Amino acid sequence: MSLAAARRAAGGPDLALDLVVRGRRVMTPSGTGPAEVAVRRGTIVAVEPLGADLAGARVLDIGDDEILLPGLVDSHVHVNEPGRTDWEGFASATRAAAAGGVTTIVDMPLNCVPPTTGVRALELKRDRARAAAFVDVGFWGGAVPGNTAQLRPLYEAGVFGFKCFLLDSGVPEFAPLGPDELVRDLRELAGLDALMIVHAEDPAVIAGAPHAQGARYADFLASRPPRAESAAIAGVIEAARRTGARAHVLHLSDAGALPMIAAARAEGVRLTVETCPHYLTLAAEEVPDGxxxxxxxxxxxGTDNQDMLWQGLADGVIDIVVTDHSPATPELKNPPSGDFGVAWGGVASLQLGLPVMWSAARARGVPLEQVVRWMSAAPAALLGLTRKGGIAVGHDADLAVFAPDEEFVVDPTRLHHKNPTTPYAGSRLTGVVRSTFLRGRPVTDVPSGTLLRRGQP
Structure with missing residues (x-):
């Protein structure tokens, strides 16, 4: 849409622009090139060729070494508030998100107390987030044994879908679903056309594997064999096939499941899949003991598996890349013994997801446009957020100014995560987020995020 058309749509020639961003590299859905982006009342109202000389209350000329990106959308974040705010919280998590170019997160329903398995718990979580969020925040509901009757009220209250575990979640208040319970809840969700997102590892396979204990990473890896994922994913596929429900496989690690996933989708099973930066950039062979x-x-x-995950992304079998940011206190994450069987399982990476992915992608010849598509447009589409995920007319002006060639070394003390333990400590990464805008306003020290509900534009 031209600016003239935008003015006509607004009802007259005096369309006051709050912000104009100009640059030689602006990433839009049609590609990256010179452009000027016009913002009014938080919405992109025009994208014009560079040289249009648009005028606004504020004009930002980005440098030749910078690219203007759409804000990222991370649909897999454990904020842990209320109840475990010594692990993380809305203020610290959303500050970290903004520092990493992420302008929308969706919070997981567990690791908080109470878990988001009923409407009262959802409202409590919203109360905590409302005044603390530096970026936009949505919420998943939880599916646990005994709360089938709560799924519809939660969905009507605006959650984006429901998360379940097929094995022990690690916290007692969020129990796993058995096979019959999964089918029962999927039948309920099929009637709502709601999405079930699944932590897919098979408890029987893991029970038969060696017990995780000690400081050797190889022993921990053996305790969670690939077959645990493939068996569980097969069960999810069959349950989705029987019920017609929408299902989403969380944090895919086992690339061996990709052919089964592709075959199921080809036959019409409503299945989507995500993976995470740590599976695409870290390798078992390089993990030190302890x-x-x-x-x-x-x-x-391992590295061979990692290569196949990248191929799964390239082939479109894996849909999105999100962080699964899951922090914990140093005492839980780093026991003095270095025992993998005792330590909390989770990678804190919300602030680092984009540079981690870009550093690996550019080494593989994958363009930045593709990385951003996996981390912005595709998650927005999964969530039904039609105003997120792109620099386009009618979208929220959620933007990130990114220097793709600048290098830095990860210093955990400079991260905004409440407990910045990260496997990327000391890593040299490429790509720096220099500024982030939420609906056309720079993210500052004042929380300005909005709480999102399913079904809103």
Missing amino acids: ATAFKCCPPIR
């Missing part, structure tokens, strides 16, 4: 910052479930696997 380095529990690398522990996550499912685990980081």
Whole structure:
């Protein structure tokens, strides 16, 4: 849409622009090139060729070494508030998000107390987030044994879908669903056309594997074999096939499941899949013994597996890349013994997801446009957020100014995560987020995020 058309749509020639961003590299859905982006009342109202000389209350000329990106959308973040705010919280998590170019997060329903398995718990979480969020925040509901009757009220209250575990979640207040319970809840969600997102590891396979104990990473890896994922994903596929429900496989680690996923989708099973930066950039062969910052479930696997995950992304079998930011206190994450069997499983990476992915992608010849698509437009589409995920007319002016060639070394003390333990400590990464805008306003020290509800534009 031209600026003239935008003025006509607004009802007259005096369309006051709050912000104009100009640059030689602006990433839009049609590609990256010179452009000027016009923002009014938080919405992109025009994208014009560079040289249009648009005027606004504020004009930002980005440098030749910078690219203007759409804000990232991270649909897999554990904020842990209320109840475990010594692990993380809305203020610290959303500050970290903004520092990493992430302008929308969706919070997981567990690791907080109470878990988001009923409307009262959802409202409590919203109350905590409302005044603390530096970026936009949405919420997943939880599906646990005994709360089937709560799924519809939660969905009507605006959650984006429901998360379940198929094995022990690690916290007692969020129990796993058995196979019959999964089918029952999927039948309920099919009637709502609601999405079930699944932590897919099979408890029986893991029960039969060696017990995780000690500081050797190889022993921990053996305790979560690839078959645990493939068996669980097969069960999810069958349950989705039987019920017609929408299902989403969380944090895929086992690339061996990709052919099964592709075949199911080809036959019409409503299945989507995500993976995470740590599976695409870290390798089991490089994890030092006792380095529990690398522990996550499912685990980081070998380099051959990693290569196949990248191929799964390229082939479109894996839909999105999100962080699964899951921090914990240093005492839980890094026991003095370095025992992988004792340490909390989760990778804190919300602030680092984009540079981690870009550093690996450029080494593989994958363009930045593709990385941003996996981390912005595709998650927005999964969530039904039609105003997020792109620099386009009618979208929220959620923007990130990114220097793709600038290098830095990860210093955990400079991260905004409340507990900045990270496996990327000391890593040299490429790509720096220099500023982030939420609906056309720079993210500052004043929280300005909005609480999102399913079904809103």
